[in-house]
Amino acid sequence: MSKKNRRALPGSLDVAGSPEDERLPVGRSFMYGLQHVLTMYGGIIAPPIILGGAAGVTDAEKGLLIASCLFIGGLATILQSVGIPFFGSKLPLVQGTSFAAVATMLAIVNGGGGLPAVFGAVLAASLIGFVITPFFAMILRFFPPVVTGVVITAIGLSLIPVAGNWIMGGNAAADDYGSMANVGLAGLTLLIIVVLSKLGSATISRLSILLALIIGTVIAIPLGMADFSSVLDGPVFAIPTPLAFGAPVFDPAAIVSMLVVVLVILTETTADILAVGEITGARVDSRRIANGLRADMAASAVSPLLNSFTQSAFAQNVGLVAITGVKSRFVVTAGGVILVILGVLPILGRVAAAIPMPVLGGAGIVLFGTVAASGIRTLSKVDYRNNMNLIIVAASLAFGMLPVVKTDIYHQFPDWFEVIFHSGISSAAIMAVLLNLIFNELTLGNVRKNASVFVASPPRMVREDELEALEDGDTFVGGKLIAADGNEVPIVRVNAAGNQTTSIHISSVDRVAPDTPAQGSRTIRKGFRR
Structure with a gap:
C-alpha cells in the first residue's frame, strides 16, 4: 500500500496520517495540554477535598491527597494516550480521579473505615475490574442507558448534601456553621459561575468553576473567611509518599460496594473511548477498548498505594477535543506531564485545600448538579414505550435516595449491609441492574403490551x-x-x-x-x- 493510500485511512490503528497521531510543535502541544488540565482541574481536586474533609485530615494531609491525585492522574493520562503493549487506547483521553466513586467512598469513610478502608476497597475492586476487562463486553449488556443513566443521576444527587454541608461552613461544631455570611459567600460564588458562563468567551465559560473558586477565595480573604496560614507548612517539592495514610484495609462489604462503582467506571470509559474515536475518526475495535480499560484499571489499582483513588476518563475533556478540533493524543500526553509536575508540588495542593468551604459549596452546586444532569440526559435517550423502563428508573432512583435523605435508615442492619446500601450510588445501581434483569432480560412473566400503568403510551404517527x-x-x-x-x-x-x-x-x-x-x-x- 502506498504512503498516499495509507494516509487515506484515518480510522486505522497506528496508521500514518491518523488525526490522533499528529505531532504538533512542543510549545503548542503544552499550550493545548494546559487547556486540558485547566478544564478538568476543578474536577480532579474535588474528590480528595471531599474525602479529606470527611476523614478529618489536616490541611497538609489534604494537600498530600490532592498532589497524589494530580500525580497519578498525570501518569494514567500518559499511559492512556501514549500506550504500551496491552495498555492504553492511544487516544486523546485525559485520566483523573473518578467522581463516580466519591459517594461510595464517603459511605466507607463515614462507616468508620477511614481512608485505609477506602484504599483497600479501591485496590481490590480495581484488580477484579482488571481481571474481568477482557470479558467486560459480555456483561456490558447489563448496563444499558436505563441503568447507567440512573447511576450517574444518583451520583450527582447523592453529593448534594456534601455541597450543603460545605455551604454552611463544613464544620457543624463551629459557631458560624450555617451563618448568613457562609451561605452568602456560597451564593456569591454560584453567581460568579453563572456570570462567567454567560460571557461570550468560550474559554472563560469552560473555566468558570475554576475562576469562580479563585475569585470567591480572593473575596473571602478581606472578610476573614479564608486561612492560608498552613500553606507553607510542608515541602514545596516532594514525590507523593507511598502509603502515607497507612496500609490498605480490605473490608469485604466495602469491596463489593466499590466493585459496583468499578463496573460503572468501565462502562463510562467505554463510552468515552467510543465518543473520542468518533470525534477523531479513529477506528475503535474491541482490542482498542480492552487496552483502554486495562490502562484504566491498572492505574486505579496502583493509585491507592500512592494515596489516590479510582481513575477514569474525563468526559469534559472529550468535549474539549470536539470543541477545539485538536485531536492529537500527544497534546493530551503533554497535559499528563503537566499534571505530574503539579503532583510533585504539594504546596499547590495546600493552597487548594485552603479554599473556604462556602466557596467550594457554591461551586459544588454546579459541579454535582452537572453530574446529575448528565445522568438525566442519558435517561432522556431511553425508550419508554411498551416496556417497564419507567418503573426501573423510578424505583431505582427512589431506592438510591433513601440513605441520602434518611441517613440512619439501615442502622439496625448488619455492618456489611449498611456499608453497601448506605451509599446512594450503590443502592441505585444494584436496584437498577436487578430491575433491568427482571423486566428487560427475563421474558418469563412479562406483562402484555400496555398492561401496566407504568408503560408510556406510544406516540401516534402517520407516514x-x-x-x-x-x-x-x-x-x-x-x-x-x-x-x-x-x-x-x-x-x-x-x-x-x-x-x-x-x-x-x-x-x-x-x-x-x-x-x-x-x-x-x-x-x-x-x-x-x-
Missing part, C-alpha cells in the same frame, strides 16, 4: 406518503375511509415484497373487483409492518 394520499373532507369510520363526496376509498393491502394482495372495504358504488381498483379512483395502501 408522509400516506398523508399525501388524503384529501380535505376524508373521514375514517369503522375501518372505512370515506371521501368528502360520501364514497368509500379502497384500502389496498401490500405484502412485505411491496405487491398488492387485495382491496378491502370497496364500496358498491365503485363496482371494483377485489384486486383491481377503478380507473382513476383513489386508493390507500395498507403497508406491511415489521
